[in-house]
Amino acid sequence: MTRTRLLLALIAVLAVVAGFFGIDSWRAQRREAAAEQALAAAPDAAVALFSYDYRRFDESVDHGRDYATGTFATEYAHTTAALKDSVVKEQAVVTAKVSASGVISASADEVEVLLYLDQHRRNVTIKGEKVDHNRIVLTLVQISGRWKVSAAAPL
Amino acid sequence: MTTDSSVQDKPRARPRPRPAAARPAPAAPVPSAAPMPRYFALLAVVVFAVAAFAGHGWYAHRKLAAARTEAIALASSLAQRFVSISAATVDADFAAVAADAGGSFGRDLINGGAGLRSKVLTSRAQVAGRLLRAGWVSGGLDRASVLVAVDAIIRDTRTPDGRSAHYRLKLDLAQSGGRWLVTGLKYA
Numbered sequence: 557m558t559r560t561r562l563l564l565a566l567i568a569v570l571a572v573v574a575g576f577f578g579i580d581s582w583r584a585q586r587r588e589a590a591a592e593q594a595l596a597a598a599p600d601a602a603v604a605l606f607s608y609d610y611r612r613f614d615e616s617v618d619h620g621r622d623y624a625t626g627t628f629a630t631e632y633a634h635t636t637a638a639l640k641d642s643v644v645k646e647q648a649v650v651t652a653k654v655s656a657s658g659v660i661s662a663s664a665d666e667v668e669v670l671l672y673l674d675q676h677r678r679n680v681t682i683k684g685e686k687v688d689h690n691r692i693v694l695t696l697v698q699i700s701g702r703w704k705v706s707a708a709a710p711l
Numbered sequence: 712m713t714t715d716s717s718v719q720d721k722p723r724a725r726p727r728p729r730p731a732a733a734r735p736a737p738a739a740p741v742p743s744a745a746p747m748p749r750y751f752a753l754l755a756v757v758v759f760a761v762a763a764f765a766g767h768g769w770y771a772h773r774k775l776a777a778a779r780t781e782a783i784a785l786a787s788s789l790a791q792r793f794v795s796i797s798a799a800t801v802d803a804d805f806a807a808v809a810a811d812a813g814g815s816f817g818r819d820l821i822n823g824g825a826g827l828r829s830k831v832l833t834s835r836a837q838v839a840g841r842l843l844r845a846g847w848v849s850g851g852l853d854r855a856s857v858l859v860a861v862d863a864i865i866r867d868t869r870t871p872d873g874r875s876a877h878y879r880l881k882l883d884l885a886q887s888g889g890r891w892l893v894t895g896l897k898y899a
Contacts, residue, residue, distance in 0.1 A: 563751040570758040577765035584772040591847075656881055656899045658846025658858040670846035670858050672879045672899050691860045691879055693844060711843045711860050711877075 586664040594667035594696040597703035599654040602671050602694060605632065605705065606652035610643045625697060625704040648679040660693065667696050667703070670711075778852050778886075785811060785891045786857035786882040787845045793896065794840035794863045794878060801831050813887055814894030834867040840878075848881070855884040855891070858899065 601623035608616035617636045624632045642648075653674045660668040675688040695707035789811050796804045805824055812820050830836070840863045848856040859880045866873045883895030 560751060563755055567751065567755050567758050570755065570762045574758060574762035574765045577762065577769040581765060581768045581772055584769075584776070656848065656858055656879075658848040658856075660844055660846045670844050670860060672858065689877075689879060691843070691877065711862075 583664070587662050590664050590667055590698070591659045591662035593698075594662070594669060594703045595657060595659050598657050598669040598671060598694050598696060601696070601703070601705050602654055602673050602692065603652045605708065606673060606675060606690075606692075607650055608636070608639075608643060609649045610647050611649075613640055613643055623705055625699050626706045628706050628708060646679040646681055648677070650678075651676045665698060666706075669694050669696060775852060779847055779850070779855070782850065782855040782884050782891050783845050783847060783857055786855075786859050786884060786893065787842050789893050790845075790859035790861050790878075790880050790882060790896075791840045791842045793880075794861050794876075795838055796831055797837045798832050798835045799837070801828050811891075811893055813892030814883075814885060816883075816893055816895050834869065836865065836867040838863050838865045838876075850884070853886045857882050857884065 604623045605620040608620075613636075617633075620636070621629060621632060653676070654671050655674060656672045658670050660670050662668070671692050671694060673690045673692050675690060677686045677688065678684075691711040693707075693709045693711060694705050696703045697706045698704075789808060792804070792807050805820070805828065809817065809820050809824075840861050843860040843862060845860070846858045848858055850856055859878075859882060861878045861880060863876045863878065864873045865876055879899045881895075881897050881899040882893050884891045885894045886892075
């Protein structure tokens with residue numbers, strides 16, 4: 557009887573330990589997967605959000621908005637609407653390129669990504685092309701299986 | 712008179728029949744005590760194997776997470792030290808960077824150090840770096856690549872009031888002798 561009780565106690569302890577290891581590993585795997593997916597999605601999102609062409613401005617904005625969510629999507633819509641007249645007037649073309657990206661922090665649902673983003677700018681007020689070397693932090697969240705930008709901040 | 716005899720004359724009370732329930736039940740065949748602990752022992756072995764497997768996975772995750780944290784911390788610290796250099800403390804500043812440098816970056820520091828030292832002294836430069844953010848690019852337990860964004864205020868003979876500089880650095884790290892060393896640093 558005593559031996560049986562001891563075995564039962566041992567099984568219970570081992571089950572608790574296995575449960576702890578399993579759940580913690582599962583959480584870590586979810587974080588890893590989220591970080592990988594968001595890191596893969598961030599450059600495309602940044603290029604879409606920070607590029608535009610005065611000849612297809614509405615199309616550019618629609619494309620960018622597809623990568624935005626929440627209050628950031630609203631902000632993006634307001635900012636681009638306010639920008640439209642000057643973009644068309646100056647015949648501005650901005651092409652964004654991401655040279656590097658890395659994960660700042662990650663949870664299963666939200667990932668912060670640091671990106672080095674170059675914006676190649678052309679318009680009638682400048683000669684040739686100018687390049688802005690930016691550093692931005694995008695916060696991405698998963699919406700219906702897709703990683704979308706919920707915040708963007710320049711450094 | 713004699714109460715004793717009257718008592719003795721009383722018919723002896725016959726023992727009452729005990730109710731059936733109170734009778735000791737016939738001994739049922741007791742199952743052998745051995746099989747149940749044997750099943751439990753087998754279950755304990757299985758649960759132990761599951762716990763060991765889960766523990767191994769957990770340990771691997773923890774080890775990788777710790778390696779990442781250390782790599783990011785060293786990359787951030789070295790990037791800040793790399794841009795923070797002052798004519799008054801140039802040798803100590805170089806030594807602080809060289810202490811955590813290895814590979815081609817370590818060699819570049821040695822080869823290019825004299826020229827840079829001379830420029831710092833000539834321009835009486837005083838640069839204070841400020842770490843902004845760092846991000847993990849890729850890597851594992853032995854190698855890592857980390858982005859570090861740093862700002863700096865540069866004061867020298869040309870700009871005594873100071874000017875700001877914004878750096879985008881990418882650092883490569885490798886494990887050497889049980890610790891991380893920065894083996895590559897470039898402006899991204």
